[in-house]
Amino acid sequence: MTDAALHRAKRRTGLLTALMAVAMIGLAYASVPLYRLFCQATGFGGTTGRSEAAAIPDASHLNALGGRTIKIRFDSNxxxxxPWTFSPVNRDQKIKIGEKRLAYYTATNLSAAPTTGRAIFNVSPDTAGQYFRKIECFCFTEQTLAAGETVQMPVTYFIDPxxxxxxxxxxxDEITLSYTFFPVDNPEAKPVSASLNAASPAQGAKLQPSDNRG
Incomplete structure (x- = not known):
């Protein structure tokens, strides 16, 4: 191999190595959201799945299940x-499999300033994760509470037959749904509606606190 050919081979190897390094960095940054999406879709690791309301079994399907029930226990952290307190309104519910139900958690910001948090969630036992289907949940978005504010946060869910x-x-015969709230240091900017932008101080325009119902 001539010196020129050897130089070209080394340059090609160096370029391939650099491209692989860039690809690995990109994969590392993408892995967290991709892993989260995978878990939500499959229930892997006890992660609950997300569903549309249309996925709820109809009345005939529910009747065919014979009224089989299961106990849901709610955990909070x-x-x-x-600087929040966070707890379920009811510690448990007994529901029919396939039946849509609504549960509430209560959160209070104990600090003297607005605070934003995001909840992560899982269910136990792990094998139940893919069958715990959430339709509406406060964990899908960041939650901001004003100083001293208390809100109720709903979860609409069903157990897939x-x-x-x-x-x-x-x-x-028992599934535990568990949430943990973590602080968000750089919360996402919230859009302000055109009507609020148009209101003048003379009109007494006032921002109303969000009900934070996810």
Missing amino acids: VSPGM AILDDPDAKKI
Whole structure:
């Protein structure tokens, strides 16, 4: 191999190495959101799935299930440094599989300034994760509470009847839904409506606190 050919080979190898390094960095940045989407879609690791209201079984399907029930227990946590109290309104519910239900959590900002948080969630046992289907949840968006503000945050959910076809999950008689709130240091900017922008001080325009219902 001539010196020129050797130089070209080394340059090509260096370029390929650089491209692989860039690709690895991009994959590292993408892996967290992709992993989260994967978990929400499959229930992997006890992550609950997200569904549309149209996915709820109809009345005939519910009747065919024979009224099988399951107990849902609600758990709540806040990370160290998060100045909130956070707890479920009811500690548990007994529901029919396939039936849409609504549960509430209450959060209070104990600090003297507005604080933004985001909740992460999972269910146990892990095998139930893919069958716990949430339609509406405060965990899908950041939640901002004013100083001293208390809000109720709803969760609309159902248990997918497919759980009864899973040999490892059909014997489960209790599922725990657990949330942990973490502080958000740089919250997303909230858009201001055109009507609020148009209002003048003389009109007494006033921003109303969000109900934070996700």
